[in-house]
Amino acid sequence: YSNLPSYPSLERLIQQTAVVRQCLSQELGK
Structure with missing residues (x-):
């Protein structure tokens, strides 16, 4: 995810959903 620093909230949202x-x-x- 180092190549997508503009979408940290998306990854965090996915983790919260999981x-x-x-x-x-x-x-x-x-």
Whole structure:
């Protein structure tokens, strides 16, 4: 991602989305 320094928010958004999905899957799994 070193060649795309103008899109740090996009990568951060993707990471947050992945974390949210994991949390939701765990909650639904219960």
